[in-house]
Amino acid sequence: MLNWIKFLGTAGGRVVVFRQLRHSGGIWLNLEGINIMIDPGPGSLVRIFENNLDPQDIDIFVLSHRHLDHSADINSVVESSTQSTKVKKDLLIAPKDAVEGDDPVFLKYLRKGIKKIVHTDENLHLEYKNIQIKAHIKHKHRGADTYGLSFESENKKVVYVPCGRFFEDMLYAYPKEADIMIFNTTFVKPKPAIDHLSAEDVKKMLKHLKPKLAVLTHFSVHMLKENPEKVAKEVEKETGVKTISAKDGMKLSF
Template sequence: MDKILFLGTAGGRASTFRLLRRSGGFLLNLSGRWIHVDPGPGAFVYLHQMDFDPRDLDLVVLSHVHLDHSADVNSILESATDGGKRYHTALLAPRSVFEGEDRILLPYLRKRLAYEAFFEEGKIIKYMDVKVKAVMKHRHHNAETYALLFNDRILYVTCALFEERMLEVYPKNVDIMIINTTLYSKRTYIEHLCVDDAIKLINGLKPKRAVLTHFGYEFLKHYDPQEVAKQVSIITQVETIAAFDGMEVYLH
């Protein structure tokens, strides 16, 4: 059965680097393939603590280059390829991950990839039994950032400034919408989503279920994400849950 495993649920610099919660992104198991999305700080260690062998990874996906989403990508790829002995793992990411002055992928690891592809808005990429669509390019602090749709079932709304265009471009009625809800309330000049933004997205797109994650420092300091998710469920009439470290969600 397809599922999501949240390695960590911290979002933004403060909660990530103060280790209020784990980071490390999340794992997807889709059509029997393992995908690691946004392997931030600690991802390599957390995989092993959960008895997951990185050599089982078929695909690594980065939504953007920010450190809380990408810090462990080189360690993950090195271990997934078993130091170059295995040749089956692909990397899908913005071009800025691979090239340019802000690139983060070590050049020698690029040679060990079985496949690579760059995201562009609207582009669909297929690898093995997995289909990933870069649904929309986000505005997010000058980083090339994309919302991603996996196998037409899971919509990952990564870090972004809310735009009404999201309600037009994003698919409706997906099985699960994962929303990086870093802020509780909107803050000027910070290009992250807040709870009100999540409510707008859920109300407008009506996924079957929604998951809030990637919580920032102020959010975790002053609010209980579980209680917030309950309120969002009441307002939207869509089952909404707050992710916690190690949480598993199965797709029906």
């Protein structure tokens, strides 16, 4: 079976997301026919229809963390997907601080549209039909619980590295030799005061983890000015790992 990923948005950072310099609809992963909506940021519902996808086809919702650039449209997409909670969907995976407490980004009244809500932690390992979903490491990211995740079928592995400041443990916690590794690469060079990954950090991870393909996304203004395609080429040249930069609406089959 052919698997695919649709990049409904590639925006990252305050300006690019909230001035919509690029779209911010998140990532739609189809793995073995299972549809997984990851990080539906602002405009995700619009982008889903714009790309001729149907929210009713979504099986699993995933939030890497609660920040709005990753979660703003979770309610709209769940409302659409579940036909206003009438048709229940199987699974939502999110850190506890995104779905519980006084200020959840996922509204309480929509919970009845989801059969099972799983709180992400570093031990998360669940099987859903013929795929496995795992969390690998808690990131250091601006006060929001944030987890790196992987999605694995019998012969394909997709790893998602969300926002966060690079630290050494990331080299060892993430799985090696994935088919695709998606990096929220907000900056070109590290900015120590800001909890985001840079292309320099991605290089360190690629040299160690050696996926078959790396995809850069979640770009700041700084990254857009430097040209993500050029940055991806430099990353590829230095690491030897095939690297591309995502574009809004890009579909990747694998």
